Amino acid sequence: MRIVKKAIIPAFGIFAFAAPAMAAGGGLPQLDLSTYSSQAIWLVISFIALYALMSTIALPRIGEVLEERQNRIDDNLAKAENLKAQADAAVETYEKSLSDARAKAFDAIREVKEKAGAEAHERQSKLTAELSAKIKQAESEIAKAKIDALSGIETVAVDVAAAAIAKLINEPANENSVSSAVSSALKNRT
Amino acid sequence: MANPIEQFTVRPLIEINLGGLDATFTNASAFMLLTVASVTMFLALSMRGRALVPGRWQSMAELSYEFIAGLLRDNVGSEGRRFFPFVFTLFMFILFANMLGLMPYSFTITSHIIVTFILAMVVFIGVTIVGILRHGVKFFSYFVPSGVPMAVLPLMIPIEIISYLSRPISLSVRLFANMTAGHIMMKVFAGFVIPLGIFGGWAPFGVDVLLVGFEFLVAFLQAYVFTVLTCLYLHDAIHLH
Numbered sequence: 001m002r003i004v005k006k007a008i009i010p011a012f013g014i015f016a017f018a019a020p021a022m023a024a025g026g027g028l029p030q031l032d033l034s035t036y037s038s039q040a041i042w043l044v045i046s047f048i049a050l051y052a053l054m055s056t057i058a059l060p061r062i063g064e065v066l067e068e069r070q071n072r073i074d075d076n077l078a079k080a081e082n083l084k085a086q087a088d089a090a091v092e093t094y095e096k097s098l099s100d101a102r103a104k105a106f107d108a109i110r111e112v113k114e115k116a117g118a119e120a121h122e123r124q125s126k127l128t129a130e131l132s133a134k135i136k137q138a139e140s141e142i143a144k145a146k147i148d149a150l151s152g153i154e155t156v157a158v159d160v161a162a163a164a165i166a167k168l169i170n171e172p173a174n175e176n177s178v179s180s181a182v183s184s185a186l187k188n189r190t
Numbered sequence: 191m192a193n194p195i196e197q198f199t200v201r202p203l204i205e206i207n208l209g210g211l212d213a214t215f216t217n218a219s220a221f222m223l224l225t226v227a228s229v230t231m232f233l234a235l236s237m238r239g240r241a242l243v244p245g246r247w248q249s250m251a252e253l254s255y256e257f258i259a260g261l262l263r264d265n266v267g268s269e270g271r272r273f274f275p276f277v278f279t280l281f282m283f284i285l286f287a288n289m290l291g292l293m294p295y296s297f298t299i300t301s302h303i304i305v306t307f308i309l310a311m312v313v314f315i316g317v318t319i320v321g322i323l324r325h326g327v328k329f330f331s332y333f334v335p336s337g338v339p340m341a342v343l344p345l346m347i348p349i350e351i352i353s354y355l356s357r358p359i360s361l362s363v364r365l366f367a368n369m370t371a372g373h374i375m376m377k378v379f380a381g382f383v384i385p386l387g388i389f390g391g392w393a394p395f396g397v398d399v400l401l402v403g404f405e406f407l408v409a410f411l412q413a414y415v416f417t418v419l420t421c422l423y424l425h426d427a428i429h430l431h
Binding site: 028035037038039040041042043046047049050053054055057061062066 | 195198199200202206208211212213214215216218219222223225226229230233234237240241242244248251252255256274275276278279282283299301302303304305308309312366370
């Protein structure tokens with residue numbers, strides 16, 4: 001508003017400057033009352049004409065174009081949003097299937113591992129049982145052999161002792177006393 | 191030296207008499223019709239393409255539309271939409287009248303007090319009618335400022351009424367005085383160019399070049415001021431304070 005007031009001040013200055021010219025020419029043409037009726041009539045005519053042209057033709061046309069553009073923009077935005085939602089959904093399904101596949105793979109691996117572990121365990125226990133049976137058999141065989149050997153030793157020892165005695169005294173030894181002596185000696189050792 | 195106020199002379203072109211009323215078609219009338227034609231041509235031709243992506247001319251047309259729509263929205267609010275065609279017409283009429291007046295040898299219709307006064311009175315009476323239609327008798331409470339002690343009301347109410355009644359005068363004189371003063375100044379300085387000769391004449395010529403630029407600013411600014419004040423008056427009538 002300040003600029004408006006500033007502009008009014010030179011306006012009145014200029015009137016003072018133009019005063020002599022006004023006196024010579026019979027005053028400002030703006031103050032000539034005889035022109036007022038024609039000015040008023042033509043102003044009203046032209047202003048109403050412009051108002052009619054603006055309100056019926058120009059403004060609706062511009063408004064239409066602006067609205068159309070806004071609609072187009074809104075439409076495109078809606079479309080873009082829709083596409084984005086679709087893309088999001090696709091990404092979601094992709095991720096879901098990916099995680100599903102991963103879980104499936106883990107399951108399969110775990111199953112295989114469990115199966116292999118069970119099999120190994122079974123095999124091991126089977127082998128252990130087999131081995132322990134074999135060990136037992138071997139042990140019983142060894143024990144049997146030991147018993148055989150021990151009984152063999154006694155006869156051999158009796159024979160050797162009898163032969164030694166016969167050689168020493170030049171007469172056959174009493175078999176019963178030799179065998180009882182050997183068996184008692186063997187008994188003392190064990 | 192040429193008479194600096196000769197440019198404002200109204201010259202009759204076709205004598206018309208409507209039952210004793212002088213309706214002579216003058217150079218002023220011709221420029222009024224030219225203003226109407228220019229505004230219409232500008233908007234109609236630039237919007238002819240109805241392009242989705244506007245070109246330069248269409249951008250200007252849309253810009254003027256959105257400029258006034260924004261002005262009305264900011265100053266009056268959503269109730270102002272109904273007055274959009276009127277305010278737009280007012281702005282374009284004054285703007286084009288001011289701009290056409292800057293053409294050499296042309297006539298500036300807004301440099302005539304009767305023209306600006308009628309425009310201001312249309313706004314003044316229109317705004318008052320809008321206010322009364324909207325608020326009835328309550329509209330006159332506009333002259334009673336709120337939050338003022340009772341003692342000063344006898345002083346304040348006449349002041350408010352006088353300031354309200356002086357609106358059309360300030361509105362019309364502002365536009366008329368600005369246009370008249372600017373054109374007289376340009377003419378005065380132009381009148382010095384030839385008499386001061388080939389050496390001295392450059393100084394007023396340079397001043398005139400600056401003045402022309404300044405006058406374009408004033409031409410736009412005064413159209414804008416007239417429109418903004420109309421919007422503010424509308425706001426007062428619709429919202430009361």
